[in-house]
Amino acid sequence: xxxxxxxxxxxxxxxxxxxxxxxxxxxxxxxxxxxxxxxxxxxxxxxxxxxxxxxxxxxxxxxxxxxxxxxxxxxxxxxxxxxxxxxxxxxxxxxxxxxxxxxxxxxxxxxxxxxxxxxxxxxxxxxxxxxxxxxxxxxxxxxxxxxxxxxxxxxxxxxxxxxxxxxxxxxxxxxxxxxxxxxxxxxxxxxxxxxxxxxxxxxxxxxxxxxxxxxxxxxxxxxxxxxxxxxxxxxxxxxxxxxxxxxxxxxxxxxxxxxxxxxxxxxxxxxxxxxxxxxxxxxxxxxxxxxxxxxxxxxxxxxxxxxxxxxxxxxxxxxxxxxxxxxxxxxxxxxxxxxxxxxxxxxxxxxxxxxxxxxxxxxxxxxxxxxxxxxxxxxxxxxxxxxxxxxxxxxxxxxxxxxxxxxxxxxxxxxxxxx
Numbered sequence: 001x002x003x004x005x006x007x008x009x010x011x012x013x014x015x016x017x018x019x020x021x022x023x024x025x026x027x028x029x030x031x032x033x034x035x036x037x038x039x040x041x042x043x044x045x046x047x048x049x050x051x052x053x054x055x056x057x058x059x060x061x062x063x064x065x066x067x068x069x070x071x072x073x074x075x076x077x078x079x080x081x082x083x084x085x086x087x088x089x090x091x092x093x094x095x096x097x098x099x100x101x102x103x104x105x106x107x108x109x110x111x112x113x114x115x116x117x118x119x120x121x122x123x124x125x126x127x128x129x130x131x132x133x134x135x136x137x138x139x140x141x142x143x144x145x146x147x148x149x150x151x152x153x154x155x156x157x158x159x160x161x162x163x164x165x166x167x168x169x170x171x172x173x174x175x176x177x178x179x180x181x182x183x184x185x186x187x188x189x190x191x192x193x194x195x196x197x198x199x200x201x202x203x204x205x206x207x208x209x210x211x212x213x214x215x216x217x218x219x220x221x222x223x224x225x226x227x228x229x230x231x232x233x234x235x236x237x238x239x240x241x242x243x244x245x246x247x248x249x250x251x252x253x254x255x256x257x258x259x260x261x262x263x264x265x266x267x268x269x270x271x272x273x274x275x276x277x278x279x280x281x282x283x284x285x286x287x288x289x290x291x292x293x294x295x296x297x298x299x300x301x302x303x304x305x306x307x308x309x310x311x312x313x314x315x316x317x318x319x320x321x322x323x324x325x326x327x328x329x330x331x332x333x334x335x336x337x338x339x340x341x342x343x344x345x346x347x348x349x350x351x352x353x354x355x356x357x358x359x360x361x362x363x364x365x366x367x368x369x370x371x372x373x374x375x376x377x378x379x380x381x382x383x384x385x386x387x388x389x390x391x392x393x394x395x396x397x398x399x400x401x402x403x404x405x406x407x408x409x410x411x412x413x414x415x416x417x418x419x
Contacts, residue, residue, distance in 0.1 A: 037156070048145065052141075055137075059130075059134060063130060074119065085108065163230065166227075167227050167231065170223060170224065170227055171224070171227075174220045174223065174224050177216070177220060178217065178220060181213050181216055181217060184209070184213055185209075185210065185213055188206055188209055188210070191206075192206075222351040222352065222355060223351075225351075225355050225358075226337065226351055226354070226355065229354075229355070229358045234358060234359070234362055236279045236282055236359065236362040236363065237279050238277040238278050238279055238363060239277065239278070239279070239280065240275055240276070240277050241275070241276070241277075241278055241280055242273040242274060242275060243274040243275070243276050243278070243283075243308050243315045243317070243383070244269035244270055244272075244273055244274040244308055245273065246278075246280065246283055246284070246287070246308075247267050247269050247287065247306050247307075247308045247317070248267055248269060249284070250284055250287045250288055250291065250306065251265055251266070251267040251291070251306050253288070254288065254291045254292075254295070257292075257295055258291075258295055258304060261295060261298075261300055262300035262301055263295060263298050263300065263301075263302050263303065263304055264302075264303040264304070265291070265303075265304045265305075265306075266303070266304070266305050266306070267305075267306045267307075268305060268306070268307040268308075269307075269308055270308075270309065270310070274308060274309075274310060274315055275385075276314075276315040276383050276385050277363075277383070277385070277386075278363060278383050279359075279363070282359045282362075282363075283359075283383075285355070285356070285359065286356040286359050286360060286381065287306065287317065287319065289352035289353065289355065289356045290319040290353075290356065290379050291304065291306065291319060292352065293352060293353065293379075294319055294320075294321035294323065294377075297321065297323035297324055297377075298321045298322055298323035298376075299323070299324075302321065302322040302323060302376075303321070303322050304319065304320065304321045304322075305318075305319075305320045305321075306318070306319050306320075307320070311382065313384060313385060314365070314382040314383060314384050314385055315382065315383045315385060316380060316381075316382045317380065317381050317382070317383075318378055318379070318380050319378070319379050320376065320377070320378045321376050321377055321378075322375070322376040323376050323377060324373070324374065325371045325372055325373040325374055325375055325376055325377055326369060326371035326373075326377050327371075327373060328371075331368070331369045331370070331371060334353050334369060335353050335354060335356075335357040335367065335369075336350075336354060337350065337351060337354040338350040338351065338354075356381075360381045360382075360383075363383050363384070364384050365381055365382045365383045365384060366381065366382050367379070367380065367381035367382075368380055368381075
């Protein structure tokens with residue numbers, strides 16, 4: 001009864017509460033144009049202008065060459081005619097009477113006039129043919145280009161729809177998989193009674209499960225970040241923080257992973273705080289990715305050093321390792337998505353450095369690598385500091401002195417470090 005009363009008061013016939021209704025899908029928000037597409041459009045326009053200019057020059061050159069040939073042929077014809085007339089005059093045994101000579105000259109002048117008129121008419125007709133051909137070619141180009149543009153826009157719309165469906169699907173899958181992984185960890189903890197001591201092999205298996213879950217969470221985060229980057233929606237909120245404390249925090253978090261592989265991990269930071277605007281959690285992600293890569297490619301007994309220092313107008317970070325090194329021809333390729341050292345390399349998906357570069361670019365910074373095969377690698381990146389502001393401040397606690405962006409909780413940052 002209450003339900004029926006509610007329907008009558010609202011003036012709308014509502015479906016009963018026990019009837020399931022289908023949600024009306026929301027209109028899909030069109031993605032922002034990618035910079036690559038703008039570059040493609042600019043390049044296509046420039047290429048068409050260059051083609052039009054080159055075609056116009058080619059047509060003009062061909063017309064000039066044809067005119068030169070016609071002019072030369074006419075000059076030769078005129079010269080032959082004049083020579084024939086001269087010989088005819090010289091072959092006459094005596095000079096013709098004045099009246100006959102005037103008549104002959106008048107006849108020749110009329111003939112020359114007729115030739116000039118016919119030549120002028122031929123030139124006009126030729127100009128008309130050339131203009132008609134040029135107009136036909138221009139019209140053909142316009143239609144062909146319009147068809148090409150229509151095909152291109154259609155393909156882009158289809159690609160956008162496919163990517164949007166992929167993003168939606170990935171978001172749903174990521175949410176569900178995270179929930180399942182959380183359930184795995186929760187049930188893993190419930191298997192151990194409170195206060196009971198686990199057997200060694202059980203404790204080892206539990207730690208292995210936790211590591212696998214952490215790796216899967218990291219993979220999910222990387223895929224979601226790549227989707228956000230493609231959509232131009234990678235969230236970055238720079239807040240003034242202590243870069244030195246950031247480096248100390250990250251190196252402390254990755255010490256267990258480095259020690260497990262027999263690698264010495266150290267941090268080199270200035271004595272006092274080093275202030276710069278940056279997104280704390282995202283910078284944790286960047287430095288963490290660089291350290292993880294260094295651990296992957298550094299053999300046991302090697303070392304990894306993380307350094308941060310002030311540079312003119314910026315704060316510069318460096319992650320150095322004593323690993324196998326990177327070939328000179330690949331120092332830029334390593335920042336591309338899905339890049340791997342080798343075709344059969346399975347130590348990741350090749351997304352970490354791509355995401356790191358996107359984050360640094362989002363801070364208006366720069367990232368690059370230097371390496372020598374067999375002697376290790378150094379990956380540098382810089383974060384700009386406002387002009388006139390030195391990247392230092394009075395001494396304060398180097399661990400607690402950094403600021404955090406209010407949009408993320410501590411749990412998210414800790415989860416990134418634990419991975």
